[in-house]
Amino acid sequence: MKIHEYQAxxxxxxxxxxxxxxxxxxxxxxxxxxxxxxxxxxxxxxxQIHAGGRGKGGGVKLARSAEDxxxxxxxxxxMTLVTHQTGPEGRLVRKVLVEQGLNIQKELYLSIIxxxxxxxxxxxxxxxxxxxxxxxxxxxxxxxIKVFINPLLGxxxxxxxxxxxxxxxxxxxxxxxxxxxxxxxxxFLEYDCSLVEINPLVLTAEEAIxxxxxxxxxxxxxxxxxxxxxxxRDLHEENPLEVEASKFNLNYISLDGNxxxxxxxxxxxxATMDLIKLAGAEPANFLDVGGGASAEMVENGFRIIxxxxxxxxxxxxxxxxxxxxxxxAKGVVExxxxxxxxxxxxxxxxxxxxxxxxRILAESGFNLITxxxxxxxxxxxxxxxx
Amino acid sequence: MSxxxxxDTRVVVQGITGKEGQFHTRQCVAYGTRVVAGVTPGxxxxxxxxxxxxxxxxxxxxxxxxxxxxxxxxxxxxxxAILEAAEAGIxxxxxxxxxxxxxxxxxxxxxLEGKPVRLIGPNCPGIITPGETKIGIMPAxxxxxxxxxxxxxxxxxxxxxxxxQLTRQGIGQTTCxxxxxxxxxxxxxxxxxxxxxxDPATSGVVMVGEIGGNAEEAAAEFIQTxxxxxxxxxxxxxxxxxxxxxxxxxxxxxxxxxxxxxxITAMKAAGIHVCENLGSFGELCKxxxx
Numbered sequence: 001m002k003i004h005e006y007q008a009x010x011x012x013x014x015x016x017x018x019x020x021x022x023x024x025x026x027x028x029x030x031x032x033x034x035x036x037x038x039x040x041x042x043x044x045x046x047x048q049i050h051a052g053g054r055g056k057g058g059g060v061k062l063a064r065s066a067e068d069x070x071x072x073x074x075x076x077x078x079m080t081l082v083t084h085q086t087g088p089e090g091r092l093v094r095k096v097l098v099e100q101g102l103n104i105q106k107e108l109y110l111s112i113i114x115x116x117x118x119x120x121x122x123x124x125x126x127x128x129x130x131x132x133x134x135x136x137x138x139x140x141x142x143x144x145i146k147v148f149i150n151p152l153l154g155x156x157x158x159x160x161x162x163x164x165x166x167x168x169x170x171x172x173x174x175x176x177x178x179x180x181x182x183x184x185x186x187x188f189l190e191y192d193c194s195l196v197e198i199n200p201l202v203l204t205a206e207e208a209i210x211x212x213x214x215x216x217x218x219x220x221x222x223x224x225x226x227x228x229x230x231x232x233r234d235l236h237e238e239n240p241l242e243v244e245a246s247k248f249n250l251n252y253i254s255l256d257g258n259x260x261x262x263x264x265x266x267x268x269x270x271a272t273m274d275l276i277k278l279a280g281a282e283p284a285n286f287l288d289v290g291g292g293a294s295a296e297m298v299e300n301g302f303r304i305i306x307x308x309x310x311x312x313x314x315x316x317x318x319x320x321x322x323x324x325x326x327x328x329a330k331g332v333v334e335x336x337x338x339x340x341x342x343x344x345x346x347x348x349x350x351x352x353x354x355x356x357x358x359r360i361l362a363e364s365g366f367n368l369i370t371x372x373x374x375x376x377x378x379x380x381x382x383x384x385x386x
Numbered sequence: 387m388s389x390x391x392x393x394d395t396r397v398v399v400q401g402i403t404g405k406e407g408q409f410h411t412r413q414c415v416a417y418g419t420r421v422v423a424g425v426t427p428g429x430x431x432x433x434x435x436x437x438x439x440x441x442x443x444x445x446x447x448x449x450x451x452x453x454x455x456x457x458x459x460x461x462x463x464x465x466x467a468i469l470e471a472a473e474a475g476i477x478x479x480x481x482x483x484x485x486x487x488x489x490x491x492x493x494x495x496x497x498l499e500g501k502p503v504r505l506i507g508p509n510c511p512g513i514i515t516p517g518e519t520k521i522g523i524m525p526a527x528x529x530x531x532x533x534x535x536x537x538x539x540x541x542x543x544x545x546x547x548x549x550x551q552l553t554r555q556g557i558g559q560t561t562c563x564x565x566x567x568x569x570x571x572x573x574x575x576x577x578x579x580x581x582x583x584x585d586p587a588t589s590g591v592v593m594v595g596e597i598g599g600n601a602e603e604a605a606a607e608f609i610q611t612x613x614x615x616x617x618x619x620x621x622x623x624x625x626x627x628x629x630x631x632x633x634x635x636x637x638x639x640x641x642x643x644x645x646x647x648x649x650i651t652a653m654k655a656a657g658i659h660v661c662e663n664l665g666s667f668g669e670l671c672k673x674x675x676x
Contacts, residue, residue: 114488114489114492114569114570116569116570116599117599117600119491119492119495119496119570120492120496121489121492150496151489151492151493151496152493152496152497189489192487192488192489194488219487219488219489221461221485221486221487221488222487222488222489222490224461224462225462225487263543264543265541265542265543265544266541266567266596267539267540267541267542267543267544267545267567267594267596267622268541268542268543268544268547268622270596270597270622270623270625270626271544271547271620271622271623271664273625273626274622274623274624274625274664275663275664275665276625277624277625278662278663278665283625286626290484291484291523291542291543292406319525319543319546319547319550320525321511321523321524321525321542321543321546322406322410322523350528350546350547350550351525351528351546351550352525373665374547374664374665375663375665375666378665
């Protein structure tokens with residue numbers, strides 16, 4: 001799960017990780033009020049959306065006066081911000097973060113993520129912080145310092161020393177960096193984060209270390225023990241069909257094509273999308289109903305695909321394991337009864353209770369096209385949407 | 387022959403009295419798996435279809451000499467269940483549970499390092515040696531006993547698809563393992579590939595991967611340098627859109643690996659037969675494994 005920068009900075013404040021003075025604003029008036037309370041110019045007005053690259057897209061502006069703040073907030077609030085992470089459709093900006101400008105000496109990079117290859121937590125830091133960090137990593141990987149934290153032992157002093165000396169910090173800056181990294185790592189572990197990233201982490205002219213940006217993502221699987229984080233979810237930042245799907249524990253991602261598809265299991269779902277494409281059509285979505293889907297989940301999944309106006313044909317591909325074919329068939333028939341079938345539906349089923357499943361579909365009275373195998377299914381649905 | 391489990395494997399089911407635990411235990415027993423015990427804390431003394439239930443794994447092991455555990459415990463308690471099994475002297479732990487927090491699994495994985503225990507999964511369909519034992523949730527009927535092909539896969543239902551196509555071509559399997567799709571899992575491709583290479587009954591291997599991580603790249607290198615048996619590979623997610631990610635850390639740590647194309651390129655370079663159309667997977671196997 002993702003949260004906004006201003007929410008991440010609230011968490012930082014709780015964990016005594018230094019951040020610039022500032023506050024969130026939902027209107028131009030509020031933005032001016034926050035700016036006036038900061039006690040000095042310049043201030044920075046930053047669009048709050050769940051995507052990076054905001055500066056390059058025109059979502060971050062410097063203001064040197066109250067009049068500037070009015071102009072900047074007026075331009076950013078309500079704009080559709082397009083960045084390399086939003087896709088071409090962009091995101092509507094509904095709030096801004098107004099912050100005190102800093103006297104920047106140097107921009108650093110700092111992040112913490114779980115590393116799947118080593119099963120350890122990795123902290124990465126670089127002196128070359130700022131907008132082009134991925135390029136730095138690709139071109140001169142030696143400029144990225146990585147330390148691996150054993151999850152049973154936790155962060156040790158030598159980890160921090162390795163980072164601080166590697167960043168060539170002065171003794172004064174190293175001191176505040178040390179307590180900052182300790183607190184950041186504590187936040188990461190206590191909240192089951194899947195990413196904490198500060199880019200840039202600023203070294204000020206006064207030798208202070210301050211988090212100018214803040215990205216914090218959480219492990220969805222661990223949200224059951226962090227109810228306070230669930231309250232920070234912003235549904236405006238998510239695709240409405242994806243929000244609807246998440247209510248039923250369905251793993252749904254909206255895409256650009258016109259073949260709706262419903263599959264059990266993420267691997268088979270991806271492979272089915274690949275097959276649709278190989279047959280010359282484009283998938284309209286990724287929908288994994290999961291291993292243990294109920295008839296109700298299948299019904300809702302089917303309804304969500306049907307409500308996507310791009311969809312001109314549907315492919316259902318189920319390999320029954322825990323999810324039995326008869327359960328699947330009941331769900332599809334129930335959905336068809338309630339919402340009607342507006343586009344042709346190709347069904348391919350195998351596995352547990354496949355005979356019962358086929359019988360339920362055949363006796364339902366709905367015109368469902370059955371496929372002999374995967375290749376046949378992809379071919380049939382591709383012909384329909386051609 | 388087979389790898390990791392066979393007809394003599396003695397299974398204890400953790401979470402045997404739950405809905406899924408019960409359903410799948412019955413399926414395993416029907417297949418011939420020796421399920422000797424169940425564990426549900428607080429239900430010692432009861433039985434499930436005649437299988438004795440214990441409060442702890444240690445008691446179950448002591449009373450029944452179980453050496454393999456099959457776990458259906460819900461995600462908040464699953465890491466605990468895996469550690470309990472390991473401490474009780476279980477040799478092979480098969481964790482079916484989907485949705486265990488990553489940090490929990492990191493701790494488990496680090497703790498198990500160097501211990502004489504194999505963890506399969508989590509978030510996996512389990513392991514089956516057709517004709518001998520089924521320790522997992524895969525549909526039994528699609529498998530064919532007698533080998534000679536080993537199957538290892540990161541996916542669940544995609545494994546069923548692949549096995550089904552092997553069976554339809556008349557090709558049997560020695561052992562089929564789902565290693566699970568979670569970022570941190572117990573058994574890797576490498577462990578299975580090296581076991582299949584050593585298993586005299588296995589003459590070729592099917593390996594099913596998907597986007598994310600670099601396990602397939604590492605496996606490709608191993609196959610090129612250490613394996614003599616033919617390997618057929620499939621990678622799901624060639625057309626998956628790049629994740630709508632936030633931040634840069636993921637890209638920096640993976641350094642360009644992880645895409646389907648990168649994996650396919652690495653596998654082809656290592657001499658693996660890569661199947662690019664899942665619809666004709668069986669036919670490719672027939673050709674390569676003839």
